[in-house]
Amino acid sequence: MPRETTRQSKDLDLVLFGATGFTGGLTAEYLAEHAPAGLRWALAGRNAGRLEEVRDRLAAAHPELAELPLLTADTTDPSSLAEVARRASVVITTVGPYLQLGEPLVAACAEAGTDYVDLTGEPEFVDTMYVAHHATAQRTGARIVHACGFDSIPHDLGALFTVQQLAAAGPVTVRGVVRTTGSFSGGTFHSAMGAFSRARQMQAAMKARRTVEPRPEGRSSRAVAGRPGRDRMLGYWLLPLPTIDPFVVARSGAALEVYGPDFRYSHYAGTKTLRYALGGAAAAGALGVSAQVPPLRNFLLSRVKQGEGPSERRRERAWFTVDFVAEGDGRTLHTRVSGGDPGYTETAKMLAESALCLAFDDNPAAAGCVTPAQAMGDSLIARLTAAGITFEVVA
Numbered sequence: 001m002p003r004e005t006t007r008q009s010k011d012l013d014l015v016l017f018g019a020t021g022f023t024g025g026l027t028a029e030y031l032a033e034h035a036p037a038g039l040r041w042a043l044a045g046r047n048a049g050r051l052e053e054v055r056d057r058l059a060a061a062h063p064e065l066a067e068l069p070l071l072t073a074d075t076t077d078p079s080s081l082a083e084v085a086r087r088a089s090v091v092i093t094t095v096g097p098y099l100q101l102g103e104p105l106v107a108a109c110a111e112a113g114t115d116y117v118d119l120t121g122e123p124e125f126v127d128t129m130y131v132a133h134h135a136t137a138q139r140t141g142a143r144i145v146h147a148c149g150f151d152s153i154p155h156d157l158g159a160l161f162t163v164q165q166l167a168a169a170g171p172v173t174v175r176g177v178v179r180t181t182g183s184f185s186g187g188t189f190h191s192a193m194g195a196f197s198r199a200r201q202m203q204a205a206m207k208a209r210r211t212v213e214p215r216p217e218g219r220s221s222r223a224v225a226g227r228p229g230r231d232r233m234l235g236y237w238l239l240p241l242p243t244i245d246p247f248v249v250a251r252s253g254a255a256l257e258v259y260g261p262d263f264r265y266s267h268y269a270g271t272k273t274l275r276y277a278l279g280g281a282a283a284a285g286a287l288g289v290s291a292q293v294p295p296l297r298n299f300l301l302s303r304v305k306q307g308e309g310p311s312e313r314r315r316e317r318a319w320f321t322v323d324f325v326a327e328g329d330g331r332t333l334h335t336r337v338s339g340g341d342p343g344y345t346e347t348a349k350m351l352a353e354s355a356l357c358l359a360f361d362d363n364p365a366a367a368g369c370v371t372p373a374q375a376m377g378d379s380l381i382a383r384l385t386a387a388g389i390t391f392e393v394v395a
Contacts, residue, residue: 168328
């Protein structure tokens, strides 16, 4: 069914599920400030009273939102989620950890032909959703787009931007190098600890996906584990990052021919000094070990609350950069994606703009569980550029 026809059959363009949380609240505020005129949207959640509080806060700055629709829905009540999906063209969800709470909403959107975006950085969840719901979403035309926050928008779209600028005919290798002063959300920390504690299950989910996911014919795209060391071109010490981002980028490379016949991507954190690189490696190792010991894991989780975040002043001082170095056809290209506070302010912006892009823009033909680059590509790059995130060729 054509997208415009699908939208006309719905009475809401967009529903935000999870607006009572910290990042969900920032997403609601972004939509209130930047949504196009006439946007038909609503807030959804399990607590009507807290939803009313969010609406009142929005209406204090935007009086026209005083009657913003509120939908009561709960991840434990599939019928309530089905009703949300039936009414909406696009559903945003910030309700995690997704492995514990996310599948019922994915299932409802896939069945209803409703587009879906989330903030997950949990590989096991993404792979499990592909196996369980990709075929249904393909049949109904739903676009299920995971990882639409800092995981993995700047990395996925930055890699797309980079290979487009390089325009190589042969094999291409790209390395992405992340630097940031921003803090990550409590939800991200809880999801990461969950992933560290479920390495065996994560590998099993990845294997199950590989058995059913088709591979591109005559082409290859893979995430490659990088090695620690110094990047002479960028001047940074590199520490490989075990995040979802390289898998998302590699799946975009498999889906889109612009990445070339043989695409490889590796993903790092970058530091200016060896001391910080070694400290980061030690901290990551300690978290990985702690996640395997339930008392330690529970203690750390109790110290980092979900639904909370830094002050506006602190967020205003934060920034991120992702540098990409691409090599192909004997040429080397350096590009960069950069913006403000990654874990909260820019994540809310990326998530909201992804949903608006799905709702209104002329996007590539896609359905099923797809990556941001595959679902939105240049349309979302244009939106994010207009919203203040920079995509640039450095050298």
